[in-house]
Amino acid sequence: MRINLLCSRRNLPENLFQERESERWAGIDRGALILLEEDIKPCMAIGDFDSVSEQERDYLESHLVLNPHKSEKDDTDLALGVMQAVEEGYTEIDIYGATGGRLDHFMGVLQILEKPEYEVKNITIRVKDATNIITYLGRGEHKVDRDSEYQYISFLPVMYPTVISLEHFKYPLNHEQLNVGSTLTVSNELLEPEGQVTLHYGGVLMIRSRDAK
CATH class of the missing domain: 2.60.120.320 (Thiamin pyrophosphokinase, thiamin-binding domain)
Incomplete structure (x- = not known):
């Protein structure tokens, strides 16, 4: 099974939502709000949701079931999203909106790709943007x-x-x-x-x- 994870609107491939609207999506923090704005209902919403306003959070809670993580945690929101996707049986995970921002966050994304447990389980994880596809x-x-x-x-x-x-x-x-x-x-x-x-x-x-x- 394959799922798309959305982190932000940064560096997205052209016509991404139109071409993949019928596929399974999960929203990582603010990514869940963006998906709803694009008329795509995510099957999962993961994060501490510290990047949305109180009004936006109310909107999310009126459309989705949220189980927010604490802001002080051992993993990034994206890492938690990948973990949950793997736990739910997804073996192909495409990540969008994870490039073009903070470099420490991007380096953390690369760490997720290299995680030995995912290699052992034959999990394919790809980071995609407008000009690149990265995989391990x-x-x-x-x-x-x-x-x-x-x-x-x-x-x-x-x-x-x-x-x-x-x-x-x-x-x-x-x-x-x-x-x-x-x-x-x-x-x-x-x-x-x-x-x-x-x-x-x-x-x-x-x-x-x-x-x-």
Whole structure:
């Protein structure tokens, strides 16, 4: 099962709500209010709701069942939302509105992607915005399809050493060890409809990108 999580209106893909209005959505804090404004009723609303006014909170409570978390907590609202989605059986989670704001919040988002429990459970989590798709790849073989909308593909190691092989890419690699500070695997491209990424050791964030329109 797949679900979309909305955090804010920042950097959203064009026509996102029109194209995905029939899909399952969850609102993260103010994201729940935004979904209602777009005539989409979220199946979950997660957060402490400290980013909405008292009037907006009353509006939320008149349309949704809220179980607010305390403001002082050990996880971010988004982390709690991903946890709840996984607990409810979702295995594909797309996150929107999580980029373009505070850098500490964004780095926290990347930590969620790298959480070992989700890799063990084969949970696919993607962070999407108007120009990027970010996901985590762990040890093993991964098929990557060419996407004309996102021409560039980068692989950023999140642990060292990371050893990677790339097949059917413009810049292929064979058991290449990625060292701290290296930019070797930034901005690659697929040459075939499908490429193969093999992580012999370690893990990477795969970022599929396009230039802003």
